[in-house]
Amino acid sequence: xxxxxxxxxxxxxxxxxxxxxxxxxxxxxxxxxxxxxxxxxxxxxxxxxxxxxxxxxxxxxxxxxxxxxxxxxxxxxxxxx
Numbered sequence: 001x002x003x004x005x006x007x008x009x010x011x012x013x014x015x016x017x018x019x020x021x022x023x024x025x026x027x028x029x030x031x032x033x034x035x036x037x038x039x040x041x042x043x044x045x046x047x048x049x050x051x052x053x054x055x056x057x058x059x060x061x062x063x064x065x066x067x068x069x070x071x072x073x074x075x076x077x078x079x080x081x
Contacts, residue, residue, distance in 0.1 A: 001078055001079070001080060001081070002053050002054070002078070002079055002080075002081045003053075003054045003067070003076050003077070003078060003079075004051065004052045004053045004054060004076065004077060004078075004079050005047060005052040005054065005070075005075055005076060006052075006074075006075060006076065006077050007052070009052075009075050011029055011047070011049060011052070013075065014029045014031075014047060014075075015029075017031070017066060017069055017070060017073075018031050018033075018066070019031045019045070019047065025046065027048060027049055027050070028046045028047055028048050028049055029046075029047045029049065030044070030045060030046055030047075031043075031044075031045040031066060032044050032045075033045075033064045033066060035062050035064060037061075037062060039061055041061045041062050042058055043056060043058060043063065043064050043066065044056070044057045044058040045057075045066060053079075053081075054067070054070075054076070
């Protein structure tokens with residue numbers, strides 16, 4: 001099971017949540033979150049522009065509020081991979 005951005009959502013909406021259209025990752029929107037805790041935990045999100053699948057490629061420990069905020073805004077759905 002995976003989380004993805006719904007088909008009817010314009011990916012530019014992700015910019016409201018801190019995602020950027022990064023030139024180093026041209027096929028995805030990305031977001032880096034530095035939690036600034038004692039372990040200096042980081043979360044790194046990729047959202048593929050074509051599939052809209054959300055991947056959390058680095059999770060050191062704590063999870064930030066990004067996924068929760070996207071879900072609360074009604075932008076996310078569960079899909080089978």
